[in-house]
């Protein structure tokens with residue numbers, strides 16, 4: 001059971017596609033808040049839009065959330081909670097706060113155009129409030145189905161945003177919002193409030209594009225006699241060009257990043273800490289971020305995602321990944337060995353790069369041998385120490401080569417590197433030599 005004063009948050013995606021980085025931001029910020037306060041995390045699928053919501057998208061969201069490291073305490077689907085919304089509609093009608101309207105889209109368009117001509121804001125004129133019973137009966141007889149609007153108080157609604165500080169939304173400058181469509185389906189506004197009341201949500205943490213909704217929704221909370229939760233509106237993540245992420249573009253979804261081999265924590269760090277004063281650096285767990293991220297650190301300015309920063313962060317995470325963290329993933333690639341991992345990890349940009357780099361140890365390697373080094377490498381082969389080998393073998397070998405050829409520095413080391421690894425750069429040869437072993441080294445020398 002949820003104790004009455006415990007923190008309860010919810011993340012409420014609309015399952016109309018896979019989630020992108022911009023959606024991951026509130027998912028994570030809510031998670032951090034719950035973890036920091038020992039609270040409960042509700043995953044709420046906002047699937048009242050039957051035309052666009054799919055179960056497949058909802059299932060995908062669950063997968064993406066789990067991949068990021070978030071495990072909700074409770075999952076609810078708005079499509080299964082219609083009875084609660086129907087009951088709220090009755091309450092609001094009885095309180096005189098929900099009224100039927102019969103205007104068609106075209107009529108509303110004409111009203112808005114007229115308002116614009118008169119230089120007035122295009123606010124709904126509440127004409128439906130003055131309809132008589134006969135008027136309504138006539139519309140119904142014509143086959144018109146009413147949509148229902150919430151009658152706003154029209155006042156400055158104030159709240160203390162836990163991210164942005166004191167806010168005022170003046171509902172006098174808004175149209176009475178439609179809560180129920182002509183076909184009886186619900187828009188997002190009412191179900192969200194009903195669920196927040198029913199699930200005893202204490203903190204609503206969401207993007208700042210919802211600030212004006214909050215003004216409306218606080219009035220609905222009050223009209224339903226519910227406890228108004230605290231609100232926190234975070235800055236929105238934009239792509240590198242400053243554009244909002246869009247699900248419909250289908251690009252840069254969380255699952256795309258997963259398929260491209262990024263670490264989940266790298267995606268979580270970028271999605272949550274971009275546009276905050278907590279530095280983007282390597283954190284091992286979401287809890288570590290939760291403990292360090294105070295909401296006062298969330299910038300009031302923009303949060304622009306930098307893909308290069310993601311690549312660099314991902315590389316740093318892989319470079320510092322201990323063997324215990326890598327061993328399971330290595331074995332699923334058919335690889336093993338702590339020494340191999342510790343030697344090669346700092347060459348990787350993504351974890352799976354290890355498949356290529358491991359070939360330096362396991363082979364096959366395509367040696368690079370230039371003609372002018374052929375004699376030098378033949379001598380190197382002859383001077384290769386006998387086993388057993390250890391970390392000193394490399395210097396014994398190269399010291400002997402130095403003495404007999406006079407080569408030093410790059411002229412000494414680069415031909416050996418190119419022959420043994422088939423590359424111009426890479427891991428320390430002293431350790432690599434031991435892992436490769438004498439037989440394979442002999443094979444790579446001419």
Ligand code: GLU
Pocket residue numbers: 011012013014046188192205206210
């Ligand atoms: N489904 C809404 C959205 O994705 C939820 C907003 C909210 O958190 O209340 O924008």
